[in-house]
Amino acid sequence: xxxKNKKLxxxxxxxxxxxxxxxxxxxxxxxxxxxxxxxxxxxxxxGTVYEAGKLILWPEKWSLEAYxxxxxxxxxxxxxxxxLFITLIGTPMNVLFNAGLAYMLSKKNLPGRTIINKLVMFTxxxxxxxxPNYINMSDLGLLNTWWASILPGACGxxxxxxxxxxxxxLPAELEEAAKIDGCSTIRIFGIIVLPLSKAMLAxxxxxxAVSYWNTYFSAVMYLTRTDMYPLQVYLQKIVLSANxxxxxxxxxxxxxxxxxxxxxxxxxxxxxxxxxxxxxxLQKHFAKGVMVGAVKG
Amino acid sequence: xxxxxxxxxxxxxxxxxxxxxxxxxIYLLGIPGMLILFFFxxxxxxxxxxxxxxxxxxxxxxxxxxxxxxHFAKLFTDAKFYSMLKNTLTISFLSLLTFPAPIILxxxxxxxxAQGYKKVIQTSIYLPHFISWPIVAxxxxxxxxxxxxxxxxxxxxxxxxxxxxLFDKAWTYPIIVIExxxxxxxxxxxxxxxxxxxxxxxxxxxxxxxxxxxxxxxIKITLPCIAPTVVVMLILKMGSIIxxxxxxxxxxxxxxxxxxxxxxxxxxxxxxxxxxxTQYSYTTAIGMFKSVVNxxxxxxxxxxxxxxxxxxxx
Numbered sequence: 378x379x380x381k382n383k384k385l386x387x388x389x390x391x392x393x394x395x396x397x398x399x400x401x402x403x404x405x406x407x408x409x410x411x412x413x414x415x416x417x418x419x420x421x422x423x424g425t426v427y428e429a430g431k432l433i434l435w436p437e438k439w440s441l442e443a444y445x446x447x448x449x450x451x452x453x454x455x456x457x458x459x460x461l462f463i464t465l466i467g468t469p470m471n472v473l474f475n476a477g478l479a480y481m482l483s484k485k486n487l488p489g490r491t492i493i494n495k496l497v498m499f500t501x502x503x504x505x506x507x508x509p510n511y512i513n514m515s516d517l518g519l520l521n522t523w524w525a526s527i528l529p530g531a532c533g534x535x536x537x538x539x540x541x542x543x544x545x546x547l548p549a550e551l552e553e554a555a556k557i558d559g560c561s562t563i564r565i566f567g568i569i570v571l572p573l574s575k576a577m578l579a580x581x582x583x584x585x586a587v588s589y590w591n592t593y594f595s596a597v598m599y600l601t602r603t604d605m606y607p608l609q610v611y612l613q614k615i616v617l618s619a620n621x622x623x624x625x626x627x628x629x630x631x632x633x634x635x636x637x638x639x640x641x642x643x644x645x646x647x648x649x650x651x652x653x654x655x656x657x658x659l660q661k662h663f664a665k666g667v668m669v670g671a672v673k674g
Numbered sequence: 675x676x677x678x679x680x681x682x683x684x685x686x687x688x689x690x691x692x693x694x695x696x697x698x699x700i701y702l703l704g705i706p707g708m709l710i711l712f713f714f715x716x717x718x719x720x721x722x723x724x725x726x727x728x729x730x731x732x733x734x735x736x737x738x739x740x741x742x743x744x745h746f747a748k749l750f751t752d753a754k755f756y757s758m759l760k761n762t763l764t765i766s767f768l769s770l771l772t773f774p775a776p777i778i779l780x781x782x783x784x785x786x787x788a789q790g791y792k793k794v795i796q797t798s799i800y801l802p803h804f805i806s807w808p809i810v811a812x813x814x815x816x817x818x819x820x821x822x823x824x825x826x827x828x829x830x831x832x833x834x835x836x837x838x839x840l841f842d843k844a845w846t847y848p849i850i851v852i853e854x855x856x857x858x859x860x861x862x863x864x865x866x867x868x869x870x871x872x873x874x875x876x877x878x879x880x881x882x883x884x885x886x887x888x889x890x891x892x893i894k895i896t897l898p899c900i901a902p903t904v905v906v907m908l909i910l911k912m913g914s915i916i917x918x919x920x921x922x923x924x925x926x927x928x929x930x931x932x933x934x935x936x937x938x939x940x941x942x943x944x945x946x947x948x949x950x951x952t953q954y955s956y957t958t959a960i961g962m963f964k965s966v967v968n969x970x971x972x973x974x975x976x977x978x979x980x981x982x983x984x985x986x987x988x
Contacts, residue, residue: 391888394888395785395787398782398785398786399786399791401782402782402783402786402795403795405779405795405799406794406795406798406799407798408856409798409799409801409802409856409860410798410801412813412817413813415817415824416813416816470706473706474706474707474710475707477703477704477705477706477707478703478704478706478707478708479707480700480703480704481700481701481703481704482704484697484700486693487697487700487701488690488693488694488697489694493704493708496711496716497711500711500715500716502969502972502973503965503968503969504715504965505715505718505719505721505722505961505965506718506721506722506942506958506961506962506964506965507939507942507943507946507947507957507961508721508724508942508946508947508954508957508958508961509718509719509720509721509722509724509958509961510714510718510721511946511947512718512721512724512731512954513713513714513717513718513721517713517717528710528713528714529710529714531706531707531710532706532707532708532710532711534711537707561699562699562700562703563699563702563703566703587804590806591804591806591808593806593807593808593921594920594921594924598943598947609806609808609809610808612808612809612812613808613811613812613925616811616812616815616816617811617812617815638816638822641812641816642816645809645812645813645816648806648808648809649805649809652804652805653801656797656801656804657797659804660796660797660800
């Protein structure tokens with residue numbers, strides 16, 4: 378009897394411990410998510426409710442005016458165009474260039490493999506620094522172009538290394554069989570290697586897309602024409618500016634009725650929504666250790 | 675065996691040009707990536723020569739006058755340099771204090787029974803990693819600003835007084851640490867979760883039979899088993915002690931906290947590019963100093979990791 382009681386007490390203790398753990402983790406997760414929820418809620422709130430100074434947890438009165446205002450500004454249109462250009466051109470370039478170089482380096486008998494490998498790795502160890510990069514961009518004639526934000530990120534040593542060890546793990550028999558059947562190297566790469574690497578490529582595509590979407594400092598540094606600034610720069614200028622009409626040229630008279638704070642929040646939401654949309658697809662792949670297990674190389 | 679050796683000999687007998695010709699299409703696949711690295715990682719290195727010149731953009735590197743180590747000599751006597759070094763190291767050491775956070779988080783996550791719940795938690799805590807620094811800075815502003823920040827609203831509704839956190843020197847470093855934790859703790863836990871999942875389950879079984887409770891199992895089994903990963907991560911972190919997340923600091927810095935947020939890159943950007951000044955050479959020298967120290971530290975720490983026999987851990 379006493380033994381049974383003890384066992385029950387133990388169970389209660391475990392249950393309690395488990396609950397405390399669950400609550401701690403819930404609170405932590407809430408800290409990560411609540412800022413977004415708050416900003417989203419306020420961005421949909423009617424201006425008059427907001428100005429009453431109440432703490433907003435749920436829009437008492439919904440309004441899309443802030444979004445109308447944000448999306449109608451020509452500044453926003455330009456910024457979105459810049460970000461879309463950088464992301465849509467940069468992402469496929471990044472994935473193809475990295476995969477191509479990684480595939481090349483995965484060939485054990487390739488003449489010059491060791492030295493090229495070392496040269497690729499060295500770029501991870503040492504960078505010339507901001508001013509030499511700037512002068513280089515200027516020499517290449519890429520200042521005030523979006524290419525200055527795309528090209529330097531189109532190939533990265535870390536990604537090449539991870540992809541290389543992935544390609545090295547693919548069964549060599551398939552490629553050899555295709556070769557005997559008379560397939561050209563480019564075709565083997567296109568119809569055998571890439572399809573076999575779909576999950577890995579999907580992950581890196583999303584990583585590249587997120588990082589191009591988040592382009593910020595390269596634009597600040599290499600662009601002087603403000604109408605070419607991507608979304609992140611535009612967002613930051615809007616949020617941190619005291620007088621919002623300095624930054625955006627607005628023809629709409631909504632600017633007088635919508636509080637600037639709500640506008641700022643709507644801008645944040647617009648800049649963050651694409652990330653929130655692709656994120657679930659990204660998250661699927663973390664657990665597979667794509668990023669962690671492959672660092673070995 | 676002998677057959678294999680024979681074929682190797684045949685392969686090496688082929689001339690180098692012939693072997694390169696055989697691989698021509700494979701090289702073609704690698705060329706775009708190599709060109710990118712050449713143009714944007716190697717070509718800029720010639721600009722390092724500016725650090726040894728009084729560089730004049732109109733004359734270029736070939737036309738500017740050489741001054742030897744003048745700029746480096748100036749660097750080590752510049753009070754500003756020591757203040758930048760101090761700021762960088764302070765921020766790095768503060769972020770080192772948060773080093774155990776992802777380990778603790780991974781240990782906690784590992785104990786969650788319900789897989790669905792675990793998934794939801796993981797999805798939430800990895801998210802901030804993908805949020806850009808401009809958005810983090812915007813969120814910080816919207817939460818902390820004196821007039822409209824929600825934190826200040828809460829403080830006021832509790833009878834307190836609104837405070838301009840972002841413009842208060844005393845709050846600069848705490849905000850940097852909080853932002854780092856918020857953005858990085860979840861993502862940082864992944865590597866430890868992977869290490870934990872590699873721990874031999876028989877060890878737990880044996881401990882359970884011996885009557886060890888969950889906490890004892892965590893301390894006596896999980897922690898020692900992931901210790902090599904912890905050591906490697908710590909050493910690697912030491913290797914980046916002279917680098918801070920520049921975008922984060924850049925977005926946080928304002929006129930009020932300049933004395934605490936002015937790290938190397940901020941100075942380089944402000945005096946090398948933003949002001950349109952002619953300090954190219956001096957700022958290049960600062961950047962070169964940072965790069966060289968950084969590279970040495972990374973090589974040194976990697977050497978230690980290998981020396982300890984931990985290179986297979988990650």
